[in-house]
Amino acid sequence: MKLITAVIKPFKLDDVREALADIGIQGITVTEVKGFGRQKGHTELYRGAEYVVDFLPKIKLEIAVEDNQVDSVTESISKSAHTGKIGDGKIFITTLEQVVRIRTGETGSDAI
Secondary structure (H helix, E strand, O other), rough: EEEEEEEEEEHHHHHHHHHHHOOOOOOOOEEEEEOOOOOOEEEEEEEEEEEEEEOOEEEEEEEEOOOOHHHHHHHHHHHHHHHOOOOOOEEEEEOOOOOOOOOOEEEHHHHO
16 A cells, blocks of 8 residues: 655645546545745735745645556656646655554555
8 A cells, every 4th residue: 555645736636636536546634734845935026015925825635545556656646737837746655554444443455
């Protein structure tokens, strides 16, 4: 089992969700986060004064999947979140040692 964590631009969330639903992914955890990478933030003009925005709003997705789904999920996220501009995001893949469904007590693949 793997945990796929993706950080994407907020306006791409619906596109990514639809793409994942199309390949049969049923569960996603979505968190609103802030951060920066090479994009480094930007300056904004508010009431005549310039402000530096160091942390940009992003969306963090967490998806637990079987090992055989990793490539299709990664490809779906990459294609649907892609704009070709700086700040499109990143995808991280980590190994899950154990998953437990609290309601039923199911473990492992059955809990996903």
